[in-house]
Amino acid sequence: MDTELKDRCQNLIERVLQLRGSLDCDSKNRRIAEINDAMGGAGFWDNQEKAQKQVNELKTLNAALKPINELFSGSQDLGVLVEFAEAEDSPETIAEINETVERLEQQYQEVELQAMLSAPEDASSAYVAVQSGEGGTDAQDFAEMLMRMYQRWAEQRGFAAEILEVSPAEEAGIHSATLVIRGPYVFGLLKGETGNHRLIRMSPFDSAHRRQTSFAAVDVTPELDDSISIEIEWDDPKVIREDICRASGAGGQKVNKTDSAIRLTHLPTNAVVQCQNERSQHQNRALARKMMVAKLYQMEMDKREAETAARRGQKSRIGFGGETIRSYVLHPESYCKDNRSDYKTSHPQATLDGDLDPWIEAYLRWCLGVTQGK
Structure with missing residues (x-):
């Protein structure tokens, strides 16, 4: 195994370790364990809204950790391959190392991109x-x-x-x-x-x-x-103007034909949002406020x-x-x-x-x- 390939492998393994540390994987794993314990407890679904939020948080954490965990596992496998190559410098092992490095470099680029999304x-x-x-x-x-x-x-x-x-x-x-x-x-x-x-x-x-x-x-x-x-x-007319109008659409069976569409205008900033998706005026108002x-x-x-x-x-x-x-x-x-x-x-x-x-x-x-x- 030539020195250049070995150095490339070592550099990649070190970068993966640094990236894993920067993503604070340990604290995320602890939070996953906490949510899993809570889901296994009695009465978890008594508060449906709170339970759903934790389920969504668990999905987000798992989605965030899956790529870095796969990358970390692949870098460990690469380390083992390097040890094999040093003990027995066969063309098959070198070819497998080159293929693994190329694949892990691509994975590293993708995980590094995710690491840029650090704002809450x-x-x-x-x-x-x-x-x-x-x-x-x-x-x-x-x-x-x-x-x-x-x-x-x-x-x-x-x-x-x-x-x-x-x-x-x-x-x-x-x-x-x-x-x-x-x-x-x-x-x-x-x-x-x-x-x-x-x-x-x-x-x-x-x-x-x-x-x-x-x-x-x-x-x-x-x-x-x-x-x-x-x-x-919300109830101050000098802050929020609420307009109620009929939902627009190209027509058809599923078109909302009631005056339930809500348009909110925040007067100090002139920010405007509108929601017409729900058939209930109350549901549209709640979603418009959230927007x-x-x-x-x-x-x-x-x-x-x-x-x-x-x-x-x-x-x-x-x-x-x-x-x-x-x-x-x-x-x-x-x-x-x-x-x-x-x-x-x-x-x-x-x-x-x-x-x-x-x-x-x-x-x-x-x-x-x-x-x-x-």
């Missing part, structure tokens, strides 16, 4: 709001394309996606929509999608088939649990981040309604580019079909470089 809200599910911008019917169609993109991404990831409200446009597409995507670390993965998106293509809605530039805005906020709360005077708390929490986090970045002389992450974060160019060239990380691909349609993972990784690594002042 990163582990949460997320609300994704899409709103059409400049560009008329093309922008409305683009907004629907983005909504579909996030639904497809969730499907590919095995997450559950549910539309909470949608406002269809007159000719094609949508004016706006909000969906909730539930799963471990959804917010941490999608938080970089917040901002303006731009589409350049030959317009299918123009009789002359001219090139059209259109915009849509995306806002991603975490679905918070009760451990994070914001004080809001409002999440939006105000994220606005406060963005404000703090901007202040911190300004003190460091850095550029903060681009917020909702700010600069264009990504361009989808279908004509005359064919490419998709992130304006922050400079990540670029020549397959924009794959991105629009839900292949967001490369963009997520590029954004998180860009954030890490900004944090470290690179």
